[in-house]
Amino acid sequence: MAIPRFWREIPSRYNLVGSKCGNCGTLDFPPRLVCPRCGRRSMGKMERRKLAGRGTVVSYTIIHDAPKDFDMMKPYVLAIVEMEEGLRMTSQVIDVELGDIKIGMPVEVAFRKLGEEGEAGVIHYGYKFRPAR
Amino acid sequence: MKAGIVSYGGYVPRYRILPKEIGAVWGVDGEAMGKGLNIRAKSVPGPDEDVITMSVEAARAALKKAPHLDPKDIGAIYVGSESHPYAVKPSATIVAEAIEAAPIMTAADYEFACKAGTAAMQSTMGLTLSDMYRYGLAIGADTSQGAPGDALEYSASAGAAAFVIGKDHLIASIDQTISYTTDTPDFWRREGQAYPSHGGRFTGEPAYFKHVVSCANLLFKRAGTRPEDYDFAVFHQPNGKFPVRVGKMLGFTDKQMDTGLLVREIGNTYSGAIMVGLCAILDIAKPGNRIFAVGYGSGAGSDGFDITVTGGLEEIDRKAGRTMRSMVEDVKFLDYATYAKYRRKIRMREG
Numbered sequence: 001m002a003i004p005r006f007w008r009e010i011p012s013r014y015n016l017v018g019s020k021c022g023n024c025g026t027l028d029f030p031p032r033l034v035c036p037r038c039g040r041r042s043m044g045k046m047e048r049r050k051l052a053g054r055g056t057v058v059s060y061t062i063i064h065d066a067p068k069d070f071d072m073m074k075p076y077v078l079a080i081v082e083m084e085e086g087l088r089m090t091s092q093v094i095d096v097e098l099g100d101i102k103i104g105m106p107v108e109v110a111f112r113k114l115g116e117e118g119e120a121g122v123i124h125y126g127y128k129f130r131p132a133r
Numbered sequence: 134m135k136a137g138i139v140s141y142g143g144y145v146p147r148y149r150i151l152p153k154e155i156g157a158v159w160g161v162d163g164e165a166m167g168k169g170l171n172i173r174a175k176s177v178p179g180p181d182e183d184v185i186t187m188s189v190e191a192a193r194a195a196l197k198k199a200p201h202l203d204p205k206d207i208g209a210i211y212v213g214s215e216s217h218p219y220a221v222k223p224s225a226t227i228v229a230e231a232i233e234a235a236p237i238m239t240a241a242d243y244e245f246a247c248k249a250g251t252a253a254m255q256s257t258m259g260l261t262l263s264d265m266y267r268y269g270l271a272i273g274a275d276t277s278q279g280a281p282g283d284a285l286e287y288s289a290s291a292g293a294a295a296f297v298i299g300k301d302h303l304i305a306s307i308d309q310t311i312s313y314t315t316d317t318p319d320f321w322r323r324e325g326q327a328y329p330s331h332g333g334r335f336t337g338e339p340a341y342f343k344h345v346v347s348c349a350n351l352l353f354k355r356a357g358t359r360p361e362d363y364d365f366a367v368f369h370q371p372n373g374k375f376p377v378r379v380g381k382m383l384g385f386t387d388k389q390m391d392t393g394l395l396v397r398e399i400g401n402t403y404s405g406a407i408m409v410g411l412c413a414i415l416d417i418a419k420p421g422n423r424i425f426a427v428g429y430g431s432g433a434g435s436d437g438f439d440i441t442v443t444g445g446l447e448e449i450d451r452k453a454g455r456t457m458r459s460m461v462e463d464v465k466f467l468d469y470a471t472y473a474k475y476r477r478k479i480r481m482r483e484g
Contacts, residue, residue: 014231072180072474094179095147097465111189111231112181123218125185125227133455133463 006124013126016051016109018087027051027087053109054132055081058088060101069115077101081129095130106132136258137306138440139268139297140202140449142194143412144187145399145460148177150472152287158469159282166287171373175290175400177467178276180475183218187293187405188274189231195270195295196232197453202297204234208266211256212242213249213273213404215322215329228272238266246320247369248430249273250294250404255310255436257298268299275403280328281478288372290400294408304446305415305424309356309439313348320431331431340433341371345379348435349427356439360384364422367393367410369429371401385425392417393426398461404430411440413457420444 011017012030019031022045023038029051035042060079063070070076070092077093079101093107107129116123151174156163167173178187192210196202212224225240243249243256250273257269274293279285298307319340322329332340345368353359360366366385368376373396380390393410395402402409407428414424424440455463473479 010230014227015233094181111186111193112179113183113186114181123183123185125189125231128181133459 003122006122011048013114014111016053016127018049018051020047020049021045022047027085029083029087029089051083051085055083055107055129057093057101057103057105057107058082059103060093062098079107079129081107092128093130094128108132134262134300135303135306135308136262136298136300137303137443138415139299139302139304140195140199141294141296141304141412141415142191142196142198142454143292143294143409143457143460144190144194145292145402145409145457146176146178146182146187147460147463147465148179148467148475149174149399149464150177150467150469154469154472155286163287166284169374170287171377171397172288172400173397174464174466175288176292176402177472177475178291182291183276184212184214184216184274184293185218185224185227187276187291188212188224188228188272188295191272191274191293191295192228192232192270194454195297198451199297199302199449201302202268204232205237206267207232207234207270207297208238209257209260209269210234210238210240211253211269211271213245213251213253213271214242214275215244215246215249215403216276216278217242217244228270234270245434246430246432247371247401247403247406248428248434248436250408251428251436251438252430254296254298254438255312258307258310261299267301268297271296271298273404273408275405277401277403278328278476281473283328285329285331288396288401290402292399292402292405292409294405294412296408302445302448303443304449305440305442307438307440309352310437311348311351311355312434312436313344313351314434315344317344317431317433319433336371336431337375340431341369341375341429342379342382344433344435345369345427345429346382348437349383349425352425352427352437352439358439360389360425362423363389363425365392365414365418366390366425367407367414368427369407369435370394370396370410371406373397395457395461409457415442415446416451416456416458418442418446420446
């Protein structure tokens with residue numbers, strides 16, 4: 001991933017900063033510049049909104065054939081998480097045994113390494129989820 | 134006006150490996166090795182964890198306990214570690230963004246073997262006392278490495294702790310601090326080397342014991358106190374043996390040292406070691422309790438702290454987030470092969 005692209009996404013990847021449409025109130029993550037529902041009526045009304053970082057597993061899958069950055073962790077859990085604020089996001093769930101992951105499980109945000117550009121490149125950090133404690 | 138601790142947070146990864154498991158690979162009686170070191174298991178960072186992720190977890194834990202704290206009031210973040218993920222690029226800036234303290238603040242990484250975190254505590258004390266800013270965040274964190282088969286492999290572990298230091302809303306005042314520093318080459322890692330080297334038995338008497346005892350005696354003198362004046366004592370814990378021995382030499386009892394002695398269950402977290410011990414003490418301390426803390430970093434130096442818990446401890450929410458005890462007890466044991474994979478001890482194909 002190009003350095004500027006990841007750098008631009010730091011607020012959402014580190015702190016779950018999404019957007020709220022000032023016209024219809026819909027939350028989006030990652031943040032949008034224009035609300036897809038309201039179109040130009042939302043322009044100039046989009047606000048940044050930080051999510052609380054708590055949610056529930058809506059569905060999940062176990063990844064056995066992983067992309068390179070995640071090879072060390074396979075098999076691992078990838079889940080759709082419904083956040084307290086109502087929107088859904090896809091993320092890895094860590095610190096959970098494969099037999100223990102369940103639909104409906106409460107999860108909380110964790111800060112982890114997402115990948116790195118080889119041995120000498122930039123390291124990317126961001127959110128993952130773990131069982132709420 | 135005194136400086137002190139405004140909030141605290143610790144983090145320990147959940148993975149562990151037993152000394153028996155390590156010894157079995159190298160043809161050594163690992164169980165006996167563990168008993169000799171007084172270490173039952175050591176923590177291992179997950180493959181997606183490093184000093185930065187653990188520092189962020191510890192810093193967020195500190196902020197969660199004290200909702201009155203506005204991260205924008207943190208004017209400095211110093212991360213002490215000997216295993217910063219980057220040789221050049223600060224860990225502290227990433228922590229600053231991740232807790233939303235950036236950008237109007239200063240940040241830097243510290244290194245002083247196992248005492249870089251306590252050095253950060255002293256720096257932030259001085260800078261808050263001089264009114265350069267309201268709060269400073271001092272972090273000690275490490276994912277320490279021991280060369281495969283080396284005695285250090287049985288103890289080198291992972292953990293982090295973060296202390297918000299300031300002058301108001303104190304949960305514990307730091308009444309005195311003093312350091313004792315000399316040029317003593319007991320343990321080092323040269324630039325570009327994957328594993329540290331050490332002087333074997335030379336790490337004991339002329340290094341750890343000389344510095345900890347000298348610093349502790351200076352601290353007693355400056356504070357005008359004796360061991361029996363303290364409810365808790367915590368020392369740098371490279372293994373479970375040294376801190377107990379040095380505590381006894383100074384006149385402390387097992388009861389005073391037990392709470393902060395996490396090394397027995399998680400190993401040596403290096404820059405995090407004395408600080409996670411302090412976190413475990415603050416988890417159960419009561420207003421009025423006194424804590425005697427002396428860290429140690431190879432190379433070599435000791436930082437001592439005379440701490441008194443204040444009524445402010447009741448004002449923060451210590452139940453917000455996980456206690457050190459719950460993290461120490463949340464365990465998943467690894468076999469050596471998985472540990473070697475997670476710690477990148479296995480040479481992989483490029484690309």
